[in-house]
Amino acid sequence: MSATRQFRAAVIIGYMLSITWLRRNLMSLVWLFATPFSLLFIITVTTGGRSFALGVIGSLLLVLSTVGTGIAGDATWYRLETKLQDFFVASPVSQIGYLLGIAFAGLFFASPALVVLLPLLVYVGFPILALPIALLSLAGVWLFSSAIGYLVSTFTSNLRNGWQSGLLLSVIVGILPPVFYPAEILPHNILLVTYAIPTTNAALLIRDAMGTAPTLPYWSPVTGWFLIAVSLAIALAVTSRVARWRQHQQLFNEEFGLVQTTSQNHLKRRYDEAASRAASLARREYPRIVGILVHGSVARREPGPFSDIDMVVVTNHGRKPSEFSYFDGDIYVGVGFLSVAELEQEFTDPKAFFWARGSAKATRVFYDPKGVLRRIILRWRKTEPSNQILEKSLWDDYHNIIEYSGKLRNGWLKRDEYLTRYSARVIAQHVQRAIIALNDLSIISENYVWNQVLHAPKRPKHLQTDYPLALGIRGTQDTRMVYRSAIRLCKETLRFIRDSFERRTKHRRFLKLLAESLEEHGL
Amino acid sequence: MNAIEAVSLSKIYHRSKTQALSDISLSVGRGEIFTLLGRNGAGKTTFLRIAATQLMPSKGQMSVLGHDARDEPFRIRSKIAVVPQEGGTIGPLTPWDHVYLTLLARGMSRSDARERAEKTIGQLELKQYRNQPADSLSGGLRQRVRVAMAVATDAELIFLDEPTLGLDAVSRRRIWGVLNQIQKEGRSILLTTHYIDEAEILSNEVAVIDHGRKVLSGSPAELLRNVKERVRVDIVGSTFAPEELNSYGRVVRLAERFRVLTDEQRGRELADEAMKRGSDVSLARVSLEDMFVDLVGRDEE
Numbered sequence: 135m136s137a138t139r140q141f142r143a144a145v146i147i148g149y150m151l152s153i154t155w156l157r158r159n160l161m162s163l164v165w166l167f168a169t170p171f172s173l174l175f176i177i178t179v180t181t182g183g184r185s186f187a188l189g190v191i192g193s194l195l196l197v198l199s200t201v202g203t204g205i206a207g208d209a210t211w212y213r214l215e216t217k218l219q220d221f222f223v224a225s226p227v228s229q230i231g232y233l234l235g236i237a238f239a240g241l242f243f244a245s246p247a248l249v250v251l252l253p254l255l256v257y258v259g260f261p262i263l264a265l266p267i268a269l270l271s272l273a274g275v276w277l278f279s280s281a282i283g284y285l286v287s288t289f290t291s292n293l294r295n296g297w298q299s300g301l302l303l304s305v306i307v308g309i310l311p312p313v314f315y316p317a318e319i320l321p322h323n324i325l326l327v328t329y330a331i332p333t334t335n336a337a338l339l340i341r342d343a344m345g346t347a348p349t350l351p352y353w354s355p356v357t358g359w360f361l362i363a364v365s366l367a368i369a370l371a372v373t374s375r376v377a378r379w380r381q382h383q384q385l386f387n388e389e390f391g392l393v394q395t396t397s398q399n400h401l402k403r404r405y406d407e408a409a410s411r412a413a414s415l416a417r418r419e420y421p422r423i424v425g426i427l428v429h430g431s432v433a434r435r436e437p438g439p440f441s442d443i444d445m446v447v448v449t450n451h452g453r454k455p456s457e458f459s460y461f462d463g464d465i466y467v468g469v470g471f472l473s474v475a476e477l478e479q480e481f482t483d484p485k486a487f488f489w490a491r492g493s494a495k496a497t498r499v500f501y502d503p504k505g506v507l508r509r510i511i512l513r514w515r516k517t518e519p520s521n522q523i524l525e526k527s528l529w530d531d532y533h534n535i536i537e538y539s540g541k542l543r544n545g546w547l548k549r550d551e552y553l554t555r556y557s558a559r560v561i562a563q564h565v566q567r568a569i570i571a572l573n574d575l576s577i578i579s580e581n582y583v584w585n586q587v588l589h590a591p592k593r594p595k596h597l598q599t600d601y602p603l604a605l606g607i608r609g610t611q612d613t614r615m616v617y618r619s620a621i622r623l624c625k626e627t628l629r630f631i632r633d634s635f636e637r638r639t640k641h642r643r644f645l646k647l648l649a650e651s652l653e654e655h656g657l
Numbered sequence: 658m659n660a661i662e663a664v665s666l667s668k669i670y671h672r673s674k675t676q677a678l679s680d681i682s683l684s685v686g687r688g689e690i691f692t693l694l695g696r697n698g699a700g701k702t703t704f705l706r707i708a709a710t711q712l713m714p715s716k717g718q719m720s721v722l723g724h725d726a727r728d729e730p731f732r733i734r735s736k737i738a739v740v741p742q743e744g745g746t747i748g749p750l751t752p753w754d755h756v757y758l759t760l761l762a763r764g765m766s767r768s769d770a771r772e773r774a775e776k777t778i779g780q781l782e783l784k785q786y787r788n789q790p791a792d793s794l795s796g797g798l799r800q801r802v803r804v805a806m807a808v809a810t811d812a813e814l815i816f817l818d819e820p821t822l823g824l825d826a827v828s829r830r831r832i833w834g835v836l837n838q839i840q841k842e843g844r845s846i847l848l849t850t851h852y853i854d855e856a857e858i859l860s861n862e863v864a865v866i867d868h869g870r871k872v873l874s875g876s877p878a879e880l881l882r883n884v885k886e887r888v889r890v891d892i893v894g895s896t897f898a899p900e901e902l903n904s905y906g907r908v909v910r911l912a913e914r915f916r917v918l919t920d921e922q923r924g925r926e927l928a929d930e931a932m933k934r935g936s937d938v939s940l941a942r943v944s945l946e947d948m949f950v951d952l953v954g955r956d957e958e
Contacts, residue, residue, distance in 0.1 A: 143764065149758070150750070150762070154750055155749060157752065185775070215745050216745040218747065221806065224709040225737075267763060380711055
């Protein structure tokens with residue numbers, strides 16, 4: 135859902151948990167009015183009315199911080215008792231939408247108190263034109279308290295603790311800081327500590343707008359706003375990072391020998407670290423190498439929990455070391471060696487061309503001081519197969535498909551399931567290579583090659599049915615189905631190669647083979 | 658594409674020393690009612706919560722409606738809805754408030770939400786309680802309200818965690834009826850229950866979970882084939898000696914009742930004999946319950 139829809143969801147959740155509630159049960163307002171107005175009463179009476187203005191400011195801030203910190207209890211109730219949080223986790227509403235919804239509920243609950251207190255604030259001397267300032271600082275206090283209230287609720291394991299931590303937070307945020315009493319009477323050190331709480335700053339800002347703010351060390355309206363913004367940003371950041379929405383899995387448990395497979399990001403990090411270690415090992419052992427690169431899932435940044443690391447060390451000088459492999463923790467690392475010449479050679483080998491070009495798209499260079507590998511890879515990515523490579527490749531496939539169609543038919547005649555299925559598989563593999571060549575595909579990984587082949591634009595008519603069956607990636611007990619698919623795959627692919635490549639072939643013998651009538655050979 | 662595809666799924670909770678789920682693989686087809694059957698604490702809820710993107714798995718793959726539950730929960734969440742286990746209703750809000758407002762919060766338009774809420778409240782026969790505070794409703798009605806909150810959504814896949822726990826027979830049947838209705842609409846359901854009759858009546862597929870492992874899965878009919886015996890004879894106030902009963906077949910003790918599982922021939926003989934001796938006796942085909950007791954009840958005997 136977009137941000138506007140999350141906001142709409144938040145308003146609806148807020149409406150549902152407050153106004154709908156109040157419409158059915160007015161009693162719930164009492165608790166909110168009780169404490170702030172009692173304090174206002176006591177302060178006014180004990181000071182003979184002199185501190186009435188401070189009392190109004192304090193009550194306002196206490197109301198807004200209490201509806202926020204009260205979320206510690208409310209949200210615990212929604213999570214543990216009604217399971218409303220679980221309901222919304224498994225819905226399009228995001229955690230921020232839900233948090234904001236509960237915060238709105240608090241704000242709506244507070245609105246009757248605000249309707250009484252805001253006019254009182256104006257009455258005691260707050261300039262009406264400055265009201266937006268008061269509202270903005272009040273909003274800061276409300277959001278800050280809501281964020282910490284919600285944060286605490288997600289870690290609370292029983293309801294009673296939830297309500298109690300809400301009360302405690304409310305005292306810390308709304309009563310102890312200098313909101314009901316003047317900040318200037320606090321000792322210097324303690325005053326500095328209270329600057330960290332947004333209610334202090336909000337109270338001072340309101341007094342500033344009324345012209346009754348004292349001169350305090352290190353404090354000005356600008357620092358006040360700055361401190362509110364910083365504390366709010368910290369509270370929101372911590373909440374969105376730490377608060378539990380979806381419950382996370384727990385860490386490695388040695389007793390069960392379980393791999394610590396957490397999120398994809400975590401996996402990536404583990405594999406990257408192992409690859410870096412392997413690279414520095416290779417550099418230490420063979421200081422004169424040209425560069426190091428990694429192929430496969432780690433290069434594509436999509437390792438699975440059981441992936442390995444395919445590392446290639448490129449050399450140029452002297453004898454090439456023999457390849458080696460080892461386990462780094464539970465990650466298997468294979469290190470091979472290639473000379474620059476061998477690396478280049480892959481592009482003249484028709485069997486390797488499309489794979490090499492594909493892997494160049496997903497190769498990560500780990501060490502390349504002179505930029506040799508980067509230049510090669512960049513060139514590879516743009517390379518197009520020569521006609522010679524295409525011809526060699528297709529000729530080889532054409533020939534093999536014919537050859538294995540013979541084995542396939544022999545196998546089926548003799549009811550030899552192994553031979554039938556084996557030949558079908560070899561045929562499918564050659565069809566796969568032919569489709570790759572004809573479509574000029576770059577094979578990024580053997581994990582997806584079948585997928586790329588199935589979706590290639592130029593393909594025989596029944597490829598999507600026949601190729602998975604013949605290759606055996608779609609299983610069936612019925613060997614007859616495999617046979618039928620494989621034989622149709624042979625026929626259609628041979629014709630497809632002939633029709634698409636006949637005019638481009640230069641080699642006399644391939645041309646002659648293509649000219650042979652397939653029907654005459656039962657194909 | 659299946660609605661749910663789990664491969665070697667495991668889950669270990671932080672504090673406990675046992676695996677809540679261990680190496681579970683199963684798939685739920687589209688448009689199916691799939692039931693996880695098991696005793697309390699077997700791991701059903703853990704599985705459901707992982708699939709509903711409420712809980713992270715420790716190991717293995719979970720794909721829901723074609724998306725990975727670990728990495729793409731946002732893509733899944735707009736297409737699912739859940740009835741969490743043993744939840745409650747919200748204080749003085751009415752059934753209508755619960756259903757209509759949560760539909761709005763999920764992003765539905767007012768007119769759609771009104772129409773769907775109206776329809777679902779009708780289906781679950783909550784019409785006459787529509788505007789009563791949930792606080793004043795009975796447990797069964799409140800549970801129906803919670804089911805309605807999920808059912809009324811346009812989710813393709815609905816999770817119900819023990820939706821009929823502690824309900825009377827009438828309320829249970831109302832909920833069953835609605836679940837069948839959802840299935841007819843082509844939506845899929847993952848259900849957990851420890852009521853065997855519920856699993857037998859409702860589901861296309863059942864997986865029996867015990868101690869975090871999948872013990873067995875298949876359609877109810879397939880599961881029944883796991884019980885060797887064809888009939889069961891229940892005898893109350895037995896005048897038989899234990900060895901005597903053993904000679905007829907397998908004996909299971911159920912409170913003051915003896916249940917003998919056996920073939921039809923010997924079952925009939927035993928029933929006749931018991932009747933002659935004046936015991937209270939009944940003869941019936943084996944049910945999923947026998948299979949269930951057979952599978953997961955052994956360590957308690």
